[in-house]
Amino acid sequence: MKHKIAIEETLRRVVEVEAESPSLAVCRTEDEYNREEHVLTANDFISVNIMLAPEDKEAQEYLNNSTFRSFVERRFSDSSADIPLEDKARLAFGSLDNAIHDFDRQGNNLPAEEKEVWLLYRCDAWLSTSSLELVAPFSSKEAVTDYLTSNRKRFRLTQWDLDFFRENNQTQRGGTNYIACCHSLDPAPELQPADTDDAFYKKPFRYGTTVLTRYELENLSCPFCTEDTDDETMRKIVRRMHRKMKERINAGDNETSDMEAIRLEEMDEAAAHFNVPYYEDLQE
Secondary structure, X not given: OOOOEEEEEEEOOOOOOOOOOHHHHHHHHHHHHHOOOOOOOHHHEEEEEEEEOOOOHHHHHHHOOHHHHHHHHHHHHHHHHHOOHHHXXXXXXXXXXXXXXXXXXXXXXXXXXXXXEEEEEEEEOOOOHHHOEEEEEEOOHHHHHHHHHHOOOOOOOOHHHHHHHHHHOEOOOOOEEEEEEEEEOXXXXXXXXXXXXXXHHHOOEEEOOEEEOHHHHHOOOOOEOOOOOOHHHHXXXXXXXXXXXXXXXXXXXXXXXXXXXXXXXXXXXXXXXXXXXXXHHHOO
């Protein structure tokens, strides 16, 4: 039987480049490399890997096997603490300079690590809500899968059942099924549209025949958060609304038959133009 084996040699040379940032230094080095100012030779050889190629037919069968994937992912998770940080950066971002660039761009707005709990339930053949019976809580899906695997005889699960669970978070068999649901621990309270009953939100702003209030922006289908939107910005929004609506009416396009739809569209566009935030963006 013939197999496809990959031979990979690694050449490596470190050069010093003057630039304003790591990303610019990488770009400059790429340009120099393309101009053949850096040509690596056998003197830059550091290692060789000889291994089964992913293109091999048998390798493809394993890579498409969900049990094998879970096996590799568990081993990777167990050994991840031993992987050097620069290798993790390369795996996650493509390169160390990409990781630095993305980190600097996010600054202090890095998302907090989300805590999760996985709940395993026993249920009927239709997975109906009324039949859900809690089996146990777990810290991860991998822990749920390991639990089911170690108790496969007790729960009468076949290998097909376990593979189906890994792919779909549930079994699909006879009278009894198992389903796992993920929930966030200590979720942050969702931002809600402001209490728009006071005068601040119902203050009218007029330009020509167009009138607008913060209340209307707060109650669109995708609402804006206007608590920090000052009066001058509101005046700019209503002026832009009026001008854009007039342009569309004068153009005589077919859309002008529904004036209320046009007004809502231009209201949304004008508020976004002047950087009034959507509530859904504040929740990210």
